[in-house]
Structures are given as structure tokens and as C-alpha cells.
Amino acid sequence: MNLVNCKGLSKSYGDKKALNQVDITLHAGSPIALVGPNGAGKTTLFSLLCGYIAPSAGEVNLLGHKPGSPELLGRIASLPQDATLDPNLDVLTQLSFFATLQGYSDKNAKAEAMRVLNLVDLASSAKQKPSSLSHGMAKRVAIAQALMGTPELVLLDEPTAGLDPANAKKIRELVKSLSTNTTFIISSHNLDELEKLCDQVLYLEHGQLRQSVSMNESQHDDYITLTMQHCEPSALIEAVLNLADISSIEERQSNQFLIKHNSAEVYGIEIALLNLFKQRNWQYKALLKGRTLEEKLFS
Ligand SMILES: Nc1ncnc2c1ncn2[C@@H]1O[C@H](COP(=O)(O)OP(=O)(O)OP(=O)(O)O)[C@@H](O)[C@H]1O
Structure with missing residues (x-):
């Protein structure tokens, strides 16, 4: 019922x-x-x-x-x-x-x-x-x-x-x-x-x-929400777009980026992102599978 x-x-x-x-x-x-x-x-x-x-x-x-x-x-x-x-x-x-x-x-x-x-x-x-x-x-x-x-x-x-x-x-x-x-x-x-x-x-x-x-x-969609401590947005966007299986990346709020990918294996994308941060010595705050509720409702 x-x-x-x-x-x-x-x-x-x-x-x-x-x-x-x-x-x-x-x-x-x-x-x-x-x-x-x-x-x-x-x-x-x-x-x-x-x-x-x-x-x-x-x-x-x-x-x-x-x-x-x-x-x-x-x-x-x-x-x-x-x-x-x-x-x-x-x-x-x-x-x-x-x-x-x-x-x-x-x-x-x-x-x-x-x-x-x-x-x-x-x-x-x-x-x-x-x-x-x-x-x-x-x-x-x-x-x-x-x-x-x-x-x-x-x-x-x-x-x-x-x-x-x-x-x-x-x-x-x-x-x-x-x-x-x-x-x-x-x-x-x-x-x-x-x-x-x-x-x-x-x-x-x-x-x-x-x-x-x-x-x-959010567990199944093709997005990752990335929040950085602080970063140079254009450098981050360029570097992320060079990774495999990335369709797009947009800065949605200060230091928060919405990444769209086309991989069935989201862990591969996450590992690639973490490797990139390590190489460039960039500090991230959070990696969220999917989109935030705010994004889902208002974008
Ligand atoms: N008793 C009432 N008489 C006349 N209009 C009313 C009455 N109660 C609510 N309304 C109107 O109905 C609409 C919906 O009001 P409601 O209180 O259900 O909204 P809400 O989503 O709970 O708002 P809030 O987030 O501000 O609490 C509003 O335009 C409100 O002015």
C-alpha cells in the first residue's frame, strides 16, 4: 500500500x-x-x-x-x-x-x-x-x-x-x-x-x-562534483579536460567544479584526478559522485 x-x-x-x-x-x-x-x-x-x-x-x-x-x-x-x-x-x-x-x-x-x-x-x-x-x-x-x-x-x-x-x-x-x-x-x-x-x-x-x-x-549519473581548497580555475579546467573520458568541466561556484565524464568506471576518473592533484601539488576539499541537490534542482 x-x-x-x-x-x-x-x-x-x-x-x-x-x-x-x-x-x-x-x-x-x-x-x-x-x-x-x-x-x-x-x-x-x-x-x-x-x-x-x-x-x-x-x-x-x-x-x-x-x-x-x-x-x-x-x-x-x-x-x-x-x-x-x-x-x-x-x-x-x-x-x-x-x-x-x-x-x-x-x-x-x-x-x-x-x-x-x-x-x-x-x-x-x-x-x-x-x-x-x-x-x-x-x-x-x-x-x-x-x-x-x-x-x-x-x-x-x-x-x-x-x-x-x-x-x-x-x-x-x-x-x-x-x-x-x-x-x-x-x-x-x-x-x-x-x-x-x-x-x-x-x-x-x-x-x-x-x-x-x-x-x-547520483551513484549512477555521469557527473563528479569537485571542490578545491583554492586553485587557478583556468589551469585546472585545462588539465582536467586533457584527462581521458572527460566530456566537460565547468566552474559552478567559487572553487566548485562540475565534471561530466563518459566512463562507466568512475573510479578510473577519480584516480586520474587524484594523480593530477598530486603532480601539480593542488589541494582538493571534496570529490562527490554525482551532482549536489542544488545542481539537480536549479541547473
Ligand atoms: N490561510 C491562508 N489564506 C490565504 N492565503 C494563504 C493562506 N495560507 C497560505 N496562503 C498562500 O498560499 C501560498 C502558499 O503558502 P504556503 O504557506 O503553503 O507556502 P510555503 O511553501 O509553506 O511557504 P514558506 O516556505 O514561506 O513557509 C502563499 O501564496 C500564501 O500566501
Whole structure:
């Protein structure tokens, strides 16, 4: 059964078309990214998937059910972009309350609340009120709430926005570690982060699904992305073009080059590049098989 199925999904606010005829089929597995510029329709799509709003046209199904169906209780969860905590209740009390709403007994609700707080490394803050939490801690509590009951599908709207790099890394590691049992759909503007985490990337623009990119394809395509410490671009380009099986090389950003080759044996190209750097005493920073997500989406 498909995890998510959208067919001709559209949503208008007045005469503003926020989503326009979107078809999406998603399967359970590795995290899936949802990207797109401000106003592209990402939050609208999440809200439709969660059943917070109804479509203007088209269909949406999750695990074979309409959003908001009782059959989905405890099986899907979401972290809204603007999730807020109740300022009057300590963290444990409010998470326990949400667990009872999911059907847990009082005793089990507390245990489940502590389990998810442990997952986000905040068990020691269980008795704190939201006002005494930092922004990053409050975000982790909201993520803990989404993880209650080990749902099959979790929608995270900008889960690491505003977090410092260490906290953002913790969230990424958590998502990775839970991905065996839960499929995450993550909306974010941080392409580097999504590249590390996700196998599939959906690109929305002006309410339409423009691209669906598989990150695994990078293992099989004919590109290498080369980042140098610093170099003389023209000398590098000339030297690389003289190597066997190179079709083209372009400087795409400062010190970053996209190499297209026509060899089935990418290791041969990599070894030739490393030999060249050794001969010329050039320092490289990174050799990436394939193209970056940014290149795939915007070139
Ligand atoms: N409640 C609403 N009433 C009217 N227009 C809305 C409403 N919610 C969203 N829109 C409009 O729908 C479009 C899509 O908005 P949405 O919030 O889904 O985009 P987004 O991709 O999540 O943007 P961002 O990256 O800025 O969060 C925008 O043009 C927005 O102004």
C-alpha cells in the first residue's frame, strides 16, 4: 500500500491557488524532502495531508485512508512550522496529556512521554515549563510530541529552522535513527541538510510539483562534483579536460567544479584526478559522485 497518494490535489484561498493539480505517490522508507521557495505551497500540502484543511479539488490518501480518519489515529503525526507549547503546563504534563488523547492510560501516557523526551535528549527537562526552555529545546519537545506512539508517517515542517548547528545535527541523527520504523517527510530550506538525510526530494514551485529527484541516482549519473581548497580555475579546467573520458568541466561556484565524464568506471576518473592533484601539488576539499541537490534542482 502507498504511504501517500495525492491525485489532482488543489487548494485555493479565495482566488489564490496555493496548490494546483499535484500528483504525488510516496512509499514508506527513507526520509523524503519537500523543498520549494517561500509561498510554494509546502505548508499547505502538509496541512492537507494532516487533514487540518480540506482540498478545493482532487484526492489525498494516507495509508489508504482520508486525512483525519479514525483509522489514522496514532499512525501519522506532524510538527507544524509554528508549533507552540502550552506555557502553563510543564513538559511532561503536556506530553502525557497528548498521549492520553492518543488512547494511552494515565500510567502508560507518562511512560510514553518520558520515552520520547529521552529520544530528544530532554528527559532532564521533563518538569520544566516552556518559558524556561531555549528555542532549540522547545523545538525538540515539539518533535518529541510528534514521535509519540511511534507513528508510521511523521511530517516535519522546518524541524531545524532556528536551531544551532549542534542541535540541528542531533535532530538529523534522530530522524536517521528512527527511519527504519517511521517515514519522515521533511520540509526545509536547508538543501545541504536534506541531501544528507533524504533519498527522495520533491520540489514544489507556485503550487505545482516541478520535480521529484532521487538522491540515489547520483551513484549512477555521469557527473563528479569537485571542490578545491583554492586553485587557478583556468589551469585546472585545462588539465582536467586533457584527462581521458572527460566530456566537460565547468566552474559552478567559487572553487566548485562540475565534471561530466563518459566512463562507466568512475573510479578510473577519480584516480586520474587524484594523480593530477598530486603532480601539480593542488589541494582538493571534496570529490562527490554525482551532482549536489542544488545542481539537480536549479541547473
Ligand atoms: N490561510 C491562508 N489564506 C490565504 N492565503 C494563504 C493562506 N495560507 C497560505 N496562503 C498562500 O498560499 C501560498 C502558499 O503558502 P504556503 O504557506 O503553503 O507556502 P510555503 O511553501 O509553506 O511557504 P514558506 O516556505 O514561506 O513557509 C502563499 O501564496 C500564501 O500566501
